[in-house]
Amino acid sequence: MTDYLLTDVSPLGEAATDVLLADGRIAALGADARARANDDAVTIDGAGLVLLPGLVDLHTHLREPGREDAETIRTGTRAAALGGFTAVHAMANTSPTQDTAGVVEQVWRLGREAGWVDVHPVGAVTVGLEGERLAELGAMADSQAQVRVFSDDGRCVHDPVVMRRALEYVKAFDGVVAQHAQEPRLTEGAQMHEGVVSAELGLAGWPAVAEEAIIARDVLLAEHVGSRLHVCHLSTAGSVEIVRWAKSRGIDVTAEATPHHLVLTDEEARGYDPVFKVNPPLRTQADVDAVRAGLEDGTIDIVATDHAPHTREDKDCEWAAAAFGMTGLETALSVVQETMVDTGRMTWADVARVLSTNPARIGRVADHGRPVAVGEPANLVLVDPAARRTVVPEEQATKSTNSPFRGRELHGRVVATFLRGRATVLDGAPVDESQVVA
Amino acid sequence: MRHLLSAGDLTPAEAVTILDTAAQMAATQEREIKKLPTLRGRTVVNLFFEDSTRTRISFETAAKRLSADVINFSAKGSSVSKGESLKDTALTLQAMGADAVVIRHQASGAPHTLATSGWTHGAVVNAGDGTHQHPTQALLDAYTLRRHLVGDGGRSDVTGRDLEGLKVAIVGDVLHSRVARSNVQLLHTLGAEVTLVGPPTLVPVGVGAWTARVSYHLDEVIADEKPDAVMMLRVQRERMSSAGGGFFPSPLEYTRGYGLDARRLAALPDHAIVLHPGPMNRGLEISADAADSPRAVIVEQVANGVAVRMAVLYLLLAGGAPATNERADA
Structure with a gap:
């Protein structure tokens, strides 16, 4: 296995140093790194580059099994590696649904065979995501996939009794329920955020209260039964307030925001381009501001992509007929850099926290989100914050082209990604596939 | 004016021009021979994804009074219900050479999508889209x-x-x-x-x-x-x-x-x-x-609807001020 000597890199954006990767671990730091590097170690000039723990996505749709025309585990995890990720959580709304030990093990195994990142399947909370009876959560937890995150994402566990049972049940194996907060009756036929823009465009509204009401209920349920709760893709100012309040009460709740909710607003819907159709919908500028503030002050624990690839035919149509969702794996880090770091609101250490340490902790992923320290697993990403790049969806590794950032110049670029010391990305490009397969 | 998608797109001057043109069109409709030769050889497609006999007949009458060829395309069951998609329908009509597409659709924004997608080169007239515009x-x-x-x-x-x-x-x-x-x-x-x-x-x-x-x-x-x-x-x-x-x-x-x-x-x-x-x-x-x-x-x-739609089709397809003294060939 190749050793890598990263010279003059800035771990978490701090003082530059040298880092030696050998035998899948961080073997040495500082002067020691050069001294201990053997002759055939590959040296990467890291001057000006930031070294972060490999990113961990708690919310990815890999679409396999079932919609391999939109994404496969291979294409999706390759996109993840290019985005700087070393682990992703594959959402359960596949076909068949990831609601049995058999299906989650299949996804886990396909992820291992692909080799680009560690794939941690999310288990469905209820059978078929129908919201009626619990899936075999224990069997999924005990399977080879060792599922710890359970979610009906795409749908809300709306029945309060089912939600309560799920919150209680997963305590037995330290699991967490990740809720897609959407009151179904308040969002029947909903197409976009309900407000000034939806009123004008004549698109059925998805009111903020439909998200906030579920979050409010769930934090109280979590408090009542003493469980931990994770809130997926929080998108409104009111949701930030509710989570802030819940945390102040000591409720064990974590929350995520997506990159797109950090930067895009419902104004994007005005052109009726379905690439901007997403669930939860793009909100107002006031919501974007509140989500940024929540991420800055720690109310929001993580950024997760909600990478949702869709085929062209599912987006190349009128708005109402289009699917919800946008891709995000290859743009997430840039959006966080642009909105939070380059604005001075967060440090690179904060980025490591919200994109690696915290998601790894919430998902109970042991070998990711670790400090940059000797002896730690070499799951790392090297970022060039000074780079500028224009998004061309057709050139991305994801199989789908529904990026909302088409044509947009983004800040920063992933230079290299390492999974257990093995490079998956070098010089900003994926390594040859034969190199990653374990 | 390239398309008519939303009433909000019209300037005061454009709106008044349409009303004035409609008045001239209405005057021609008092005549014994109501047909004008203005749009002879042009093709207007009425593309209706949603039932609306009244609106379709009004547009059809308007186009025929201007001597345009009219194709009525009723496509109930759009891509929403997994029938033929708006895109394929539009490409089909484009291949047939539509100069204007009058579209009624249950999805808000469908005319906007049609006009901006490149699926058709013709003028797009919104004949009612979802809960958006008419x-x-x-x-x-x-x-x-x-x-x-x-x-x-x-x-x-x-x-x-x-x-x-x-x-x-x-x-x-x-x-x-x-x-x-x-x-x-x-x-x-x-x-x-x-x-x-x-x-x-x-x-x-x-x-x-x-x-x-x-x-x-x-x-x-x-x-x-x-x-x-x-x-x-x-x-x-x-x-x-x-x-x-x-x-x-x-x-x-x-x-x-x-x-x-x-x-x-x-x-x-x-x-x-x-x-x-x-x-x-x-x-x-x-x-x-x-x-x-x-x-x-x-x-x-209802009668005014025909005159207004004549004016809109005229202004989109013929441009300039109408010459309503022309007489249709007998």
């Missing part, structure tokens, strides 16, 4: 208002005139109404003052940004504002059911609060007129007394 309806309403209420009630020439100072109440299901959205924008552009009236459940969240006042009380609006015109919107009966959204408790309660009956008709100023885009629910939003009264201009709206 610009030719607003234009025919404006034309009707101008004819009756501007320049001594039609006794003097109104060419070039807008609707400055007119007060119009639009009553009913504003939430689901493309007619209301189009009229709010166009009537404001033309200088009229619009008041929207309906139960709060049928007024959209976000209406505060519209160029209109909002009231929940029809009797107050009639008494206090003395509107020059009242435009009644169609209310679908299914809206009251729980499955339909439960927007109001019963048809009777709706009618009591927002129906135009003989009593409210009598309370209107003497010169005020009553409009309705049709089809009417007699006994729900409008009583027979009101619908059949001499102040109702509902049937005339």
Whole structure:
């Protein structure tokens, strides 16, 4: 296995140093790194580059099994590696649904065979995501996939009794329920955020209260039964307030925001381009501001992509007929850099926290989100914050082209990604596939 | 003007030009031979993804009176129900050489998508999309208002005139109404003052940004504002059911609060007129007394619709001022 000597890199954006990767671990730091590097170690000039723990996505749709025309585990995890990720959580709304030990093990195994990142399947909370009876959560937890995150994402566990049972049940194996907060009756036929823009465009509204009401209920349920709760893709100012309040009460709740909710607003819907159709919908500028503030002050624990690839035919149509969702794996880090770091609101250490340490902790992923320290697993990403790049969806590794950032110049670029010391990305490009397969 | 997608896209000058052109078109319709040769050899496609016999016939009549070839394409069951997609339908029509596509679609924004996608090179005319826009309806309403209420009630020439100072109440299901959205924008552009009236459940969240006042009380609006015109919107009966959204408790309660009956008709100023885009629910939003009264201009709206649509097709496809002295070949 190749050793890598990263010279003059800035771990978490701090003082530059040298880092030696050998035998899948961080073997040495500082002067020691050069001294201990053997002759055939590959040296990467890291001057000006930031070294972060490999990113961990708690919310990815890999679409396999079932919609391999939109994404496969291979294409999706390759996109993840290019985005700087070393682990992703594959959402359960596949076909068949990831609601049995058999299906989650299949996804886990396909992820291992692909080799680009560690794939941690999310288990469905209820059978078929129908919201009626619990899936075999224990069997999924005990399977080879060792599922710890359970979610009906795409749908809300709306029945309060089912939600309560799920919150209680997963305590037995330290699991967490990740809720897609959407009151179904308040969002029947909903197409976009309900407000000034939806009123004008004549698109059925998805009111903020439909998200906030579920979050409010769930934090109280979590408090009542003493469980931990994770809130997926929080998108409104009111949701930030509710989570802030819940945390102040000591409720064990974590929350995520997506990159797109950090930067895009419902104004994007005005052109009726379905690439901007997403669930939860793009909100107002006031919501974007509140989500940024929540991420800055720690109310929001993580950024997760909600990478949702869709085929062209599912987006190349009128708005109402289009699917919800946008891709995000290859743009997430840039959006966080642009909105939070380059604005001075967060440090690179904060980025490591919200994109690696915290998601790894919430998902109970042991070998990711670790400090940059000797002896730690070499799951790392090297970022060039000074780079500028224009998004061309057709050139991305994801199989789908529904990026909302088409044509947009983004800040920063992933230079290299390492999974257990093995490079998956070098010089900003994926390594040859034969190199990653374990 | 390349397309007509939204009433909000029209400048005051463009809107007045359409009304003036419609007046000229209407004049030609008084003649024995109504057909003009203006669009001979041009093809207008009526692409209807949603049933609307009235609107389709109106556009068809308008196009035929201008000597255009008309193709009616009824495509009920769009991509929403996994039939042929809007895209493939549009590409098919493009291949057949459509100069203009008149589109009615249940999805808000479908005409916008058609016009900006490159799927068709023809002019796109929005004949009603979802709960978004119905610009030719607003234009025919404006034309009707101008004819009756501007320049001594039609006794003097109104060419070039807008609707400055007119007060119009639009009553009913504003939430689901493309007619209301189009009229709010166009009537404001033309200088009229619009008041929207309906139960709060049928007024959209976000209406505060519209160029209109909002009231929940029809009797107050009639008494206090003395509107020059009242435009009644169609209310679908299914809206009251729980499955339909439960927007109001019963048809009777709706009618009591927002129906135009003989009593409210009598309370209107003497010169005020009553409009309705049709089809009417007699006994729900409008009583027979009101619908059949001499102040109702509902049937005339239909005739004006043809003239306005002739004007729109003419301005989109022929450009410039109309030469209505031309005579069709016998």
